[in-house]
Amino acid sequence: MTKKYAVGVDFGGTKVLSAVVNIETGEILASEKKKRKQAKEQDEVVSKICNTIDEALQEANVSASEILGIGIGAAGMTDRENGILLKAANIGSTNVKLAEPLSQKYGVPVQLGNDVEVATLAEKSFGAGVNCDNFLCVFVGTGVGSGVVVNGSILRGHTGVAGEIGHTTLFPDGRLCGCGGHGCLEAYASRTAIAKAIVARIQRGEESVLASQIDESKGIIRSKAIFQALAAGDKLAEDAVRQGAEYLGIGLTSSLTLLNPEKLILGGGLIESVPHYFETAREEIFKRILPITGSKLVIEKSVLGDYAGVVGSALLIVEQYSLHPEKFASHEVEAVSTI
Ligand SMILES: [Zn+2]
Structure with a gap:
């Protein structure tokens, strides 16, 4: 793996927190949090997430082409295969497509998972579950x-x-x-x-x-x-x-x-x-x-507390890279061919 950064998004009941994470160390380079407020429908949710990602990337001085991908940990039921948030806990959003629009905007693979799954991944790599x-x-x-x-x-x-x-x-x-x-x-x-x-x-x-x-x-x-x-x-x-x-x-x-x-x-x-x-x-x-x-x-x-969500979400994409490296290769080809 040549890229050492990924973006993790913690999509919670009341807030969206995005961070640029060093996937080798778990260190957060920059993060941006916004209240979700009324963001419930497809376009509002996607633009809210994109705002936090853009600001985190800018603050970290990292471009979208330097990241391996984007992982999203959402509080709710998710369709991992298709990257759709089926039902969000305490939010009222249903069937929100997240992976496709984000993948198109940033030109990288996007993986969706639930909040507990990503917190577990974070503990496994950098917390109480190491070794x-x-x-x-x-x-x-x-x-x-x-x-x-x-x-x-x-x-x-x-x-x-x-x-x-x-x-x-x-x-x-x-x-x-x-x-x-x-x-x-x-x-x-x-x-x-x-x-x-x-x-x-x-x-x-x-x-x-x-x-x-x-x-x-x-x-x-x-x-x-x-x-x-x-x-x-x-x-x-x-x-x-x-x-x-x-x-x-x-x-x-x-x-x-x-x-x-x-x-x-x-x-x-x-x-x-x-x-x-x-x-x-x-x-x-x-x-x-x-x-x-x-x-x-x-x-x-x-041991990871509040930041387990973003770190674990970034690790979701690392896990995908180890399971399906071909998906990442095709993204690079697509990105090159659109230039
Ligand atoms: Zn029950």
Whole structure:
């Protein structure tokens, strides 16, 4: 590989972050972030992404011809083959074509993947998963998602959705989940689930310092607010977080028993902002797991934080280069022939 830069795009629920990444070191040369606001339709979404890419390239003083390609990690369901964002989480966009227009504009291959998959790739190359061929990465925030690495490769599954750990069943007749099912792990262990449990308990008359925040934010409580309530010694917040973390531990024990990985890497808003949550989930796992599965299991936090999305997205294109180098060669020929 002669090119040493790629562009990574983190297309999230509220923002678009693009960065020029040194693919050998994971270093970010320049990045540009914009709020997504109303950008929902095809043209608006594409132009928003292009704006951030153009500015990041300019700031890094790198031209489009110097990059290997563009990787996009999107929060939502993606059609990898055709580079289409099928359904974006919390955004309302459907069937947005991303790979084709971006590939035409910049003259390089573009690869689309989901946000958890790219964060897992980033941990594998530059984070807690370095030198580890079998691990499970789980991210807990508004939902619970995971990336599975088996024998050094990301497991994608038959229809590309392997790792939807948040929708494994914890209780057959349990709480309604965002996916339409009942009793999913995500409906018990995510920040959204914990916030809902806190709100319900306050409404039933329990006391909490978070009571005043329910009206202000219409029932939505952020990880930071939960962290502040814990720091203030709020018993209800402590109890709800402990319960959520125990549910996570119970749910993950099943997956760990199935996969027998070397490491479990935990990341996301709740893990980063609420240390108590990580420790409790960890304890719950070691309480339940088969001794032979748990004997050499290492559980640790992800290390890349906010920039895992752009670095991992850039790595998506590196992965494509190693799998399908011919696609990159044809791009070079096309680019030359259009001059
Ligand atoms: Zn579900």
